[in-house]
Amino acid sequence: MELVCPAGNLPSLKTAIDNGADTVYIGFGNETNARHFMGLNFNESKARQGVEYAHSKNKKVYIAINTYPQPSVWRRWAEAIDSSVRIGADAIILADIGLMEYASKKYPKLNLHLSVQGSSTNYEALEYYYENFGIKRAILPRVLSVAQVKKTISNTPVDIEVFGFGSLCVMVEGRCILSSYVTGRSPNTYGACSPASHVEYIQNETKLETRLGGVVIDSYSDNETAGYPTLCKGRFKSMGSTYYALEEPTSLNALEILPELNSIGVKAIKLEGRQRSPAYIKTITKTWAEAIKQLDRGSYKTKKEWNQALAEVSEGCQTTLGAYHRSWQ
Amino acid sequence: MKVSLGPVYFYWSKKKLLDFYKEIESSAVDIVYLGEVVCSKRNQLMLSDWLNIAKRLKDAGKEVVLSTLTLIEADSELKRLVRVCKGSEYLVEANDFAAINIMSKQNKAFVIGPNVNIYNAPSLNMLAKKGLKRWCFPVELSRVALQDTIKEKDKNIEVEVFVFGNLPLAFSARCFTARAYNIDKDACKHKCLDHKEGLLLSTQENKPFLIMNGIQTMSANSLNLIGQVETMREIGVDIIRVSPQFTDTRKIIKIFKNRAENLIDSNTATEKLRLLNSGPYCDGYWFEKEGMKRVKSA
Known part of the structure; x- marks a missing residue:
């Protein structure tokens, strides 16, 4: 091989x-x-x-x-x-x-x-x-x-x-435009997913928030290690739960x-x-x-x-x- | 300019689908795309049911196109695709290169759906030699890209633009609806049937963000390009596509049709859509911005 x-x-x-x-x-x-x-x-x-x-x-x-x-x-x-x-x-x-x-x-x-x-x-x-x-x-x-x-x-x-x-990649490569939906840049058009230029780390009183294009991708308490906000690997809410809805890091x-x-x-x-x-x-x-x-x-x-x-x-x-x-x- | 109705992305019951298309028979739409494009496990309608609907729509004067699956992995999915492509008296919408290959081998004309990556005129012109009749513009691209492409493309290829509905953003092997219920995809119990407009995914700030629809991920905001219909006519768009909604689809079609025929002005059309409470809207991609943004209100 x-x-x-x-x-x-x-x-x-x-x-x-x-x-x-x-x-x-x-x-x-x-x-x-x-x-x-x-x-x-x-x-x-x-x-x-x-x-x-x-x-x-x-x-x-x-x-x-x-x-x-x-x-x-x-x-x-x-x-x-x-x-x-x-x-x-x-x-x-x-x-x-x-x-x-x-x-x-x-x-x-x-x-x-x-x-x-x-x-x-x-x-x-x-x-x-x-x-x-x-x-x-x-x-x-x-x-x-x-x-x-x-x-x-x-x-x-x-x-x-x-x-x-x-x-x-959780999605079929080439068939995911989540990144450009949020940042205007996708793998197909720009060669980047969740680009660093659109990432923010914001420390609140209780949590560290990670954002991509202004959208909250995840938040971390003091004892958690913050990850890079790749948008398919964040924690979101659905049906009353907050979880890694698409995929974990x-x-x-x-x-x-x-x-x-x-x-x-x-x-x-x-x-x-x-x-x-x-x-x-x-x-x-x-x-x-x-x-x-x-x-x-x-x-x-x-x-x-x-x-x-x-x-x-x-x-x-x-x-x-x-x-x-x-x-x- | 014609108005088309795209394939239903969501999983609706047999009764809902039959009632829905019954209503479409007497709607203002010109072209109807029929068939399952998201998940091969969705079996409320069999091919024969779809063909019955197709026949009735055709008799009602509509052009019918059979849409095919977007992500094709299993052998059973390929076999079903071959059945649709080979047996069809209707035009076929290819949503994967497998369908393009099968259609071109038979020298049959085909349409390319919005999730096939055709981003430029050289690609289009190559496919024109293989039987491409119509191209649905990828939702990620802008007016500028469309205008440039139209200038260079084979004149015989019709151009269709997705103008209304939740954007089809991604496909995966993983079923996110089954995951939300913490059950296996292979034992999904057709949970999508319980979510007629998909399953909303919000941010931790409770802002609606995405829609999970089985293996498909869509935008929570609805694309709305009603204010751009005039521009589209000017740059040479032949067809505008409305994506099926659980409610008010006929009314939405009518608004776009009236606008396409210049029977109502842009502001009136915008206001009529707003009254249907079909937002929040986005249109960023068309203006070379983030897809989720709303750049123009009209």
Whole structure:
């Protein structure tokens, strides 16, 4: 299985490669990708250095250009594709079909992957991208059970990559505009969810409130640790109760079902977190690379210390199998 | 400019649905979208029931479009989709690329619903070659984006804009209604039937925020673009879409239809909607602002 790790800058990319990543995925420093954060990501020159470093170690770099361009800014996305080709990226990860057409016509030899932001959750949808653009791989949204992933794999010629670890989207990726409803900026249009520019922490007499775009996402008493106000992970009121109505602050961790994912034919495991520090990248890459090595030796057993290391860098210090297990749904 | 009625997002009883569409037969609406688009477990109406409703609406002079499921995961859902797409004498609204793929393989014309991410003219023009007849503009985008797209798109593609109702904001594998009752999705007992306008989610300050509707999350504020109908006509919108409401849908359709035909002015239409007590409203997306904001009152 291929291990695909995140990097938001050159030190993170090198850290991932040095700690066992087969591939690193990156993005440019603008809204052309779904981790458009201040001070994060690559310009063409840094990206080129990243690709050179990876290739010198026989590793690969994929470039995510996975947001949806609107008419007035289309050129910027097309340039990101051109730039990826110039620097020798091993694949680009797209969601928009207009861009897919542009890339497949202009660069017929370029490897195209369908981003998780493309929201494809079944083999009929994948067939569209395969027949029209010749995509080599698709990253599935974090909404399918293992049985559904298996069914999809057995009915498509497209290689399947799934998420193994990281911040968990509760909604189908690409099909959630909660963030722009509250802040005007969403993953689809701007490459950001619950952007920091719209976050406020307000200390009242009794509580610390977290707000996004002025909307109260959560509040914390003195003995609670305040979390970042990602809007699907707040506490809201319904039918008389205040609770995590959509999801708790938690991260996905699929280590426990790694052998199953392997046996059903998953080709690559993706780890989330381009916005995180090199220390985070090191922890998750090392842990997963070791797990995959064990798997290849045929003697896999999830180690307690792996889960512990991953929990420490997780949201709310807790993890879940998410939609892979039916009971989460 | 025509007026359409979108698919019912909520889970209503069979009786309510039959009564609802009976009323629509004599309403001012031009186009009606029929079918379940949120959850495949909702079974008050079977495909044959929907087709009976379709027949009656067609006989009443309405154009009928069969809407399909938005999130397709299970094999049973794909099979049902194939049945609708292959057997239909009606136009089909694709709400996922699975439906687009099935329709284009058959060389059949189709409509794209508001939850498929088509954000620019190159995407539209590519789909036009595959049979795209009509595009419902994504609710997240602005007037500016629409205007720019209309200029570059294939002239044959009709443009439809969602103008009234709770916004469809997100879809998940998780059922939030079942979660609210602390029960499993697989044993949900069809709790959505008890919430004819969804389940309100408020902030800790008791401000209405979102609506949970099974696996769908909607805005608690209702989109209302009545004041923009004139602009839409000018920039080349062909159809405006009203989303079904539990009450007053016929009246809302009439107000938009009268406005679309310029029989009443914008202020009168706005006031008539206000009297139906259908707010609070939002319109931010149209004006390149936060979707929840109300930028213009008329």
